[in-house]
């Protein structure tokens with residue numbers, strides 16, 4: 001018996017050694033969204049593709065639903081290497097990476113295709129380089145549509161309608177500046193807390209895209225959705241820069257390919273979910289308000305841009321490059 005145990009221990013030790021040499025990495029990944037959400041499905045697909053394309057050398061265990069913490073915390077964990085992978089919105093990355101913050105300037109993109117054209121060009125390369133230098137290497141870009149305002153009281157048609165309203169925003173000075181310029185009171189808060197905050201009146205409103213407005217149930221407690229489309233922010237599959245750089249060129253190529261394929265799937269699922277979410281909330285009684293004239297909202301953003309240029313004078317050309325991109 002003793003001999004058997006010893007043998008199996010030796011066997012296990014030998015396997016562990018083989019495991020270490022044949023197996024490059026066991027990664028852990030963060031995602032904030034619920035089951036069935038386009039990003040959740042696409043991140044699971046990424047994990048599957050990663051194992052396939054690396055011949056099992058890299059595995060990824062995904063933790064969905066924000067179980068490993070809030071987004072700002074998770075961004076720090078990936079930067080520090082406590083986690084290797086994150087599906088992040090670039091909003092909460094902006095305060096850490098100045099180049100990446102350009103995408104959080106209100107109304108910077110004309111629409112989602114414009115955003116992807118920028119990301120696929122020189123502007124995107126500058127953003128990616130800035131992120132990689134801060135420990136977050138973007139492997140692929142996900143679609144997150146456009147964000148619009150919602151609240152439980154009324155349709156929003158002009159900045160005056162935001163006056164005095166307490167509005168939840170993601171953690172980023174650009175967003176607090178944006179709400180302040182519209183005359184509202186910005187309230188930065190973690191995504192997971194927004195439902196209760198809306199329900200109990202801690203905030204009057206928030207802003208997000210169709211799928212998040214629907215999947216979080218925010219539409220149940222804030223039934224007026226006004227199509228301001230003031231922010232079009234991409235999301236990334238980001239990997240800890242050191243973990244990525246430690247891989248062989250072949251492995252890096254396999255990881256990137258897996259991420260690109262995951263992004264293609266995500267964008268397809270996203271397009272379908274945007275429509276489905278809109279239909280679902282409308283069926284749930286939400287009042288959808290098209291804003292006839294968005295110019296007053298755009299015009300109010302001058303000081304937000306000026307403050308950004310003051311802090312980042314060297315990034316003015318990047319903003320101008322984006323604005324000049326057809």
Ligand code: GTR
Pocket residue numbers: 032071087088089091144170190191207208209212235
């Ligand atoms: C969602 C986004 C999340 C998170 C959230 C929020 O649209 O996918 O990553 O940023 O918005 O408002 O916090």
